[in-house]
Amino acid sequence: MKAPTIKNDILVMLIFSAVILSMPIWLEPLGASYPDLLQKFAIFGIFAVGYNILFGLTGYLSFGHAAFLGVGSYTAVWSFKLLTMNIFPAIIFSVLLSGLFALLIGFITLRRSGIYFSILTLAFAQMFYNLAYSVLTPITNGETGLQLARTDPRVIDRLFSEAGEGLPSTDFFGLAMSGYSGFYVCAIILIVAFFISQRIFHSPFGIKLRAIKSNQTRMKYTGYSTRPYLLTAFVISGMYAGLAGGLMAATDPLAGAERMQWTASGEVVLMTILGGVGTLIGPMLGVGIIKYFENIFSALNEQGLHQAYSFMPDWLSNILVPMTSPFVGEGWHLTLGALFVFIVVFLPGGIMEGIDMIKKLFSKKSSEPDFEPIEKKTTPESGK
């Protein structure tokens, strides 16, 4: 591993920003360039990047992060209902409130580590889900989900204008949150979130978190109390989840309890592992793949397959369509599962490991001596 340099970081940031902002263009041939999916990429990107701060750095596997996503969503919708349709206060409140909840849950769950921690977080998430689903229906509106109504007070908006006909829509100081403008707002927030995550990764704080992952006992012996660091990481990732939840409500003002179900927590774990745990870019790749499967693959039907194979001779496409159709459409989970198994078995480091392998392959080919990796082990890394 190369030691990070400031120059490197800036380069990564620039490339990342360019790739994210140009998504509407390069996703076009993949059929994924429409506002809703682009927004989802950015929002779940924030979620996964934040989750990676906890899971990737400290190795604490939380199965309850969807709870913070849900808290963020409900907070944002309530802000739309009570205060204003501007997303700015909604997002601030989402982040703060989910941070508060993360502090509370983290304080309790971080007393344990490993599988016990995972189970505790799972239990909390399930509790939150059930609260939202049935107990707190006056606040969450249960299964139907919290929705806007024309008669909501919206105190701040009412100071400036009368209620219009029909439901108002969300905006960021006049910029509509639906469509492409909504995506760009999310994308810029994602870039900022990524930047913060990068700074955390390469800060002394980040190094301490990594130390917790590699050997917590040893770290304790060197005189560090690990729990404050863990709690901080937990709260930060909880706030990221809240931010993502708030943005989800901002692009689509509806909050449902299923957002907090344990499957939603599992999804972010899958995203992170698929992309590469503990890498900066990995979780983003995971998000891209899972959301692409969920939205595009799941919508393919036989009609679509016939079109996709139309360049082949008829007899071949007639064989291929029945063979592949169980894997698309409603069978998209099957394909995703197979892919996941493949990645975990052959590339435990996720897609990022695959990319590294390819990189190495190429750097080997470019006439570098074969013993280079061995030599690298013996030289101190900090030299660069």
Add this chain to the structure above:
Amino acid sequence: MSDKKNSAGWSRRDIMKAAGAFSAAGTMPMFFSRGAWAAESFRNDPGNSATVKLGFNVPQTGAYADEGADELRAFKLAVKHLNGEGDGGLMNTMKPLSLKGNGILGKKVTYVTGDTQTKSDAARASAKRMIEKDGVLMFSGGSSSGVAIAVQSLAQEMGVIFMAGLTHSNDTTGKDKRRYGFRHFFNAKMSGAALGPVLKKEMGTERAAYHLTADYTWGWTQEESIKETTEGLGWKTVKTVRTPVGAGDFSQYITPILNSGADTLILNHYGKDMINSLTQAIQFGLKDKNVNGKTFEIIVPLYSRLMAQGAGKNLRGILGTTNWNWALKDAGSQAFVKSFGSEYGFPPSQAAHTCYVQTLLYANACEMAGTFYPPEVIKQLEGFKFDGMGNGKTEYRAEDHQCFKDVLVVRGNENPTSQFDLLEIVQEVPRAQVEYDAKIFGGELGPYKV
């Protein structure tokens, strides 16, 4: 994909043509303003494209997947018939009919499908994909009222018409009604009104009812409506218990019933939930019990043949209501059963029927309006009276976009003659008996133009 969206909207020439067409057709002065409206650009305007696209958003996974699969079959059949393929189905019996069997307004109909997963979030994401990526003019589907209400409000935000499939909650056309949402299916209020007299006749006026209710908008409103009916008859309500959707195992909810003193169980469940809860209730011996000197009875207010198939002989003798049944003898029902049967080899369910009818109604309204411009299409659907679609004379009430028609009270067939002959029609309750004032649920439709 061949049809590119015309983002610039109508060209000057189109506007002139449309305005000309409208003023020629219109004799009333109102038509002039309509023509001017029709010229405005709207989302997913097909423009000069030779095809139009419809979106079918159904549950392909989860507790309501069986219904979703049948809905999808019906949609595909409807598209075929609209394009003039197959035997035409209900287009032969629908009155009044403006459809010509050449697509909609001369444009061939194509479709995209999506999976709602019976979750509001997933359903909205799927609907958004259809609207933003695929450019659908109308989307339809359903099976969960929670989902229907969530995507209906999306329809209003996006300005794309939603023709609800199977959704039975009062809220869909009650407090959560929307200008861009339409429901052909009946609702819990109508189920209650239709069931009342039959229950009185068969079970008397002194019973104690115990409700198990699916914990979401549909369950809540059905519980409310049925309670209103039974309490009106003089029944007591012992207890109402909410159960999560997709629970799978209901035994923990059924054991308390045995000692509750109730002599009637009302199952406000649907789909696989209803199959499971009913089967378990029978296994626990509820039907063989004798409470307060009466035999224990079970009522399933919302029935479907697909559920009957799943529940098998457990359903025998149990009362409920349904929107439509394939055993109906009118020309419309027979035509639909025939063309669905010859396509797929088995009779359609009520979910399939309502989705098929909704697709045809939308297409017909576009033909009547002479445009795809949603506000015009909506105006054609509002107050539209039609016949020959399997439910007798039907009206789309303008105030809440709810269809009013006869409701069927059915009973699980004691001696089925085939694997599909599971429901016996007890009574066709006339429309007048199930009608109610549109104002009782509150809510407002919202604007035509968004």
